[in-house]
Amino acid sequence: MRTLEWRGDHVVLIDQTRLPDETVWLEVGDVDTMIDAIRRLAVRGAPAIGVAGAFAVALAARRAEVTGSGDDAVRAEAARIADARPTAVNLAWAVNRVLAHLPSGADAVVAAAVALADEDVETNRRLARRGADLLVELAGTPLRVHTHCNTGGLACVEWGTALGIVRALHERNALTSVTADETRPLLQGSRLTAFELAQLGIAHQIVTDGAGPSVIARGLTDVVVVGADRIAANGDVANKIGTYPLALAAARAGVPFVVAAPESTLDPATATGDDIEIEARDPDEVLSFAGRRVAPAASDALNPAFDVTPADLVTAIVTERRTIRPAAGERP
Numbered sequence: 001m002r003t004l005e006w007r008g009d010h011v012v013l014i015d016q017t018r019l020p021d022e023t024v025w026l027e028v029g030d031v032d033t034m035i036d037a038i039r040r041l042a043v044r045g046a047p048a049i050g051v052a053g054a055f056a057v058a059l060a061a062r063r064a065e066v067t068g069s070g071d072d073a074v075r076a077e078a079a080r081i082a083d084a085r086p087t088a089v090n091l092a093w094a095v096n097r098v099l100a101h102l103p104s105g106a107d108a109v110v111a112a113a114v115a116l117a118d119e120d121v122e123t124n125r126r127l128a129r130r131g132a133d134l135l136v137e138l139a140g141t142p143l144r145v146h147t148h149c150n151t152g153g154l155a156c157v158e159w160g161t162a163l164g165i166v167r168a169l170h171e172r173n174a175l176t177s178v179t180a181d182e183t184r185p186l187l188q189g190s191r192l193t194a195f196e197l198a199q200l201g202i203a204h205q206i207v208t209d210g211a212g213p214s215v216i217a218r219g220l221t222d223v224v225v226v227g228a229d230r231i232a233a234n235g236d237v238a239n240k241i242g243t244y245p246l247a248l249a250a251a252r253a254g255v256p257f258v259v260a261a262p263e264s265t266l267d268p269a270t271a272t273g274d275d276i277e278i279e280a281r282d283p284d285e286v287l288s289f290a291g292r293r294v295a296p297a298a299s300d301a302l303n304p305a306f307d308v309t310p311a312d313l314v315t316a317i318v319t320e321r322r323t324i325r326p327a328a329g330e331r332p
């Protein structure tokens with residue numbers, strides 16, 4: 001099942017804020033609605049927001065064709081779309097890639113966006129096969145896998161990155177079970193990863209984020225595999241907040257820590273993790289739970305959406321094309 005798709009003059013996407021309770025599809029026909037969907041995480045995950053951004057540029061190009069507002073108006077819309085969220089490089093990458101077709105007209109922009117979505121599926125299938133081979137090479141079989149946030153079909157178009165590898169391992173009968181961190185504050189692990197694992201019939205358990213490192217320390221994990229939002233030129237990895245403690249625990253326990261990401265997540269223009277902008281989200285996401293305030297009225301919160309895992313803690317980065325071993329000194 002595709003989680004977002006172009007439908008001629010609009011986009012349909014699954015509203016991830018409503019899962020797992022309800023499967024609601026949104027119809028998005030204009031740029032503002034798409035930017036809002038990206039910001040409130042109705043569509044989320046680095047590859048998925050890249051494709052959503054590409055589709056939004058296609059909507060802008062079609063609109064400019066009707067109104068006659070010209071290419072500069074589309075470029076201004078593209079800049080707004082690329083700014084919707086700052087950390088995942090896939091968003092600006094995808095926006096720029098389809099925008100390059102603007103001189104050839106709106107049809108060319110739409111075709112480029114649709115091609116990008118198709119490519120995402122193929123890229124992640126290849127990544128899943130390569131990643132499954134790598135995990136078996138690093139940790140044997142059958143595997144107890146630990147993961148964080150959601151990196152499945154919901155975070156991409158159809159096949160996931162880290163969770164795509166889990167799916168491939170399951171199809172090879174090489175998987176014992178998956179431990180999924182709940183991923184506070186927005187619960188991408190317990191709401192979305194667990195939803196996908198249940199649909200695939202994969203045995204899994206949810207742990208609180210605080211429990212993750214000690215689950216690894218207690219020897220209950222053979223390998224950690226996570227996704228990424230941006231990988232700097234030196235191999236530092238930005239991913240969902242709570243990834244870094246897992247990498248520290250894995251290094252201490254001698255457990256391989258693997259990052260699965262398409263080549264589009266590698267950002268040679270960003271030198272190190274220190275140069276990656278970390279999205280600061282609304283403190284209310286931390287201060288409230290299920291719509292109810294749980295902290296004292298006088299309390300404030302810090303809500304960084306991502307953290308940076310230094311390259312020396314990353315056993316391997318696996319992409320659809322290659323494997324890089326940052327902890328052994330290799331650079332992307």
Ligand code: MRU
Binds near residue numbers: 046155156228305
């Ligand atoms: O804030 P989110 O839910 O968009 O964050 C997503 C993540 O951090 C994922 O791990 C990352 O984008 C990789 S998705 C294949």
